[in-house]
Amino acid sequence: xxxxxxxxxxxxxxxxxxxxxxxxxxxxxxxxxxxxxxxxxxxxxxxxxxxxxxxxxxxxxxxxxxxxxxxxxxxxxxxxxxxxxxxxxxxxxxxxxxxxxxxxxxxxxxxxxxxxxxxxxxxxxxxxxxxxxxxxxxxxxxxxxxxxxxxxxxxxxxxxxxxxxxxxxxxxxxxxxxxxxxxxxxxxxxxxxxxxxxxxxxxxxxxxxxxxxxxxxxxxxxxxxxxxxxxxxxxxxxxxxxxxxxxxxxxxxxxxxxxxxxxxxxxxxxxxxxxxxxxxxxxxxxxxxxxxxxxxxxxxxxxxxxxxxxxxxxxxxxxxxx
Numbered sequence: 001x002x003x004x005x006x007x008x009x010x011x012x013x014x015x016x017x018x019x020x021x022x023x024x025x026x027x028x029x030x031x032x033x034x035x036x037x038x039x040x041x042x043x044x045x046x047x048x049x050x051x052x053x054x055x056x057x058x059x060x061x062x063x064x065x066x067x068x069x070x071x072x073x074x075x076x077x078x079x080x081x082x083x084x085x086x087x088x089x090x091x092x093x094x095x096x097x098x099x100x101x102x103x104x105x106x107x108x109x110x111x112x113x114x115x116x117x118x119x120x121x122x123x124x125x126x127x128x129x130x131x132x133x134x135x136x137x138x139x140x141x142x143x144x145x146x147x148x149x150x151x152x153x154x155x156x157x158x159x160x161x162x163x164x165x166x167x168x169x170x171x172x173x174x175x176x177x178x179x180x181x182x183x184x185x186x187x188x189x190x191x192x193x194x195x196x197x198x199x200x201x202x203x204x205x206x207x208x209x210x211x212x213x214x215x216x217x218x219x220x221x222x223x224x225x226x227x228x229x230x231x232x233x234x235x236x237x238x239x240x241x242x243x244x245x246x247x248x249x250x251x252x253x254x255x256x257x258x259x260x261x262x263x264x265x266x267x268x269x270x271x272x273x274x275x276x277x278x279x280x281x282x283x284x285x286x287x288x289x290x291x292x293x294x295x296x297x298x299x300x301x302x303x304x305x306x307x308x309x310x311x312x313x314x315x316x317x318x319x320x321x322x
Contacts, residue, residue, distance in 0.1 A: 003144040006129035010114075010175045011183040014076050016137035018190045019118045022072050023089060023160055030066045031091070040096025040153075044089035046073065047165075047200060057107040061085055061200040072190045073162060076116065079193035080140070081171025084164065085111055085201050089118070092159040097152040100127075102287050103145035106205065106300045107165075109217070112172075115141045116162040121155030135161075139185070142176070146224075148285055167201065208254040208262065209301040211246040217296045218242065224284045230277040234289065237276055241269040245301075259302060266298050 026044060034041035035055040044066050048054050051062030061084060067074065077084060086107070092098065103113075117124075117137045125132050129147035143149065153159045166172060206213065218238050225231055244265050252258025273290060281289040 003142060006131045006144050006147055006149075007126075007133055008142045008176065008179050009185075010140040010142065011178045011185045012079070012140050012175060013138045013185045013187045014079075014116060014140070015072075015187070015189050016118065018072050019076075019116070019138065019162070020160075022070050023118050026066065026069060026089075030069070034090075038096075038098070040093030041098065042091045044091075046070070046089065047084050047087040049086075057086055057105075058205045060202045061204070063198065063200070074198060075190065075193040075195075076162065076188070077164065077198055078196050079188050080114070080164070080166075080175070081194065081196075082114075082164065082166030082168070083170065083199045083201050084166055085204060087162075087164045090161050090163045092124075092151060092153045092161075094153055094156050094158060098150055100148055100150040102148050102285055104287060104292060105295050108145055109220075109296055110167060110204070111165045112142055112168045113145055114164040114166070115143070116164070117159070118162055119158065119160040121153075121157060121159070123154035124151070124159045125154070126151050138187075146285065205300060205303060206254075207303050208249075208252075208258065209297070211242050211249050214242050214245060214297055214301070221283065221289065221292055221296070225289055226282055226284060228281060230281050233276050234273065234278045234281055237269065237272055238293070241265060262302055266301060270298060 023044075030044045031042050032045065032053070032055075034043055045053060045055070045064045046067040047061050048064055049056050049059035049061060051064045053064070077087075115126075115135060117135045117139060120135065120137050122134055125134055126143070126149070128143050128145075128149035135141050151159075168176070218235070222235055225235075245262070248258055248261045248265065252261065273293070278290040278293070279288060283289060283292065
């Protein structure tokens with residue numbers, strides 16, 4: 001989800017000592033290696049598909065056993081008021097880093113990522129879109145993950161952030177509007193926040209993508225693509241593809257009977273894109289346009305390609321977002 005600034009500090013704070021005490025009390029089994037295997041990166045799964053011990057992205061989300069051990073974190077989530085997707089505590093060892101990358105997968109195109117530092121030190125630096133900041137413990141930040149970003153922990157101890165994914169909307173939007181207006185942050189200590197049930201997403205990938213969603217993604221990419229001689233022909237071909245998809249959608253909608261027709265349309269546009277030189281067209285963030293067509297549209301148009309193991313060449317860009 002695109003922001004109009006690299007970082008946005010929300011006007012809400014949480015008790016860093018209470019958060020740190022809760023996280024330090026977690027048993028060893030609560031922690032898992034980062035799915036990419038990056039040295040010094042580990043996580044505690046808090047929200048996952050079905051509340052299971054998995055790093056997949058698609059499917060109805062639910063609380064894990066680990067979240068049940070974290071009552072203050074549940075209060076934090078309730079106070080912010082999002083509909084929660086895949087969320088975790090993310091640890092970064094002393095001297096380790098999250099390499100420079102861009103979040104390109106469909107999941108992050110449709111989600112907003114919030115960071116709340118739990119345990120940190122002044123040498124933990126977060127760089128996004130050429131801007132570098134240190135996030136203080138207890139603060140709440142959103143950032144534009146579609147810009148190139150990286151994290152480094154130059155301090156003597158592990159950094160741990162609470163990382164919450166949501167589709168925005170609802171109660172979160174007034175917080176974001178207040179942040180843009182420069183409102184002062186209010187502290188929400190344990191036991192004094194909203195006491196309402198947590199909401200978890202049920203829908204996070206299409207069974208068959210509608211042509212209207214496709215046009216939204218293509219418009220998003222077109223606005224952020226560098227001009228060049230191949231740009232217009234590539235986007236013209238995408239428009240014809242969506243016109244054909246619209247016709248098939250009118251006939252089949254999400255019915256399984258339409259899948260052969262839909263698959264044929266995807267195969268055809270993929271082949272023609274190669275001939276049009278789509279691999280030479282790049283976005284403003286220097287990411288290849290054809291890779292974005294793959295991750296946002298072609299791989300997702302007939303449903304999720306199957307969780308964390310199937311993200312292929314874009315795995316690095318999706319999974320290490322802080």
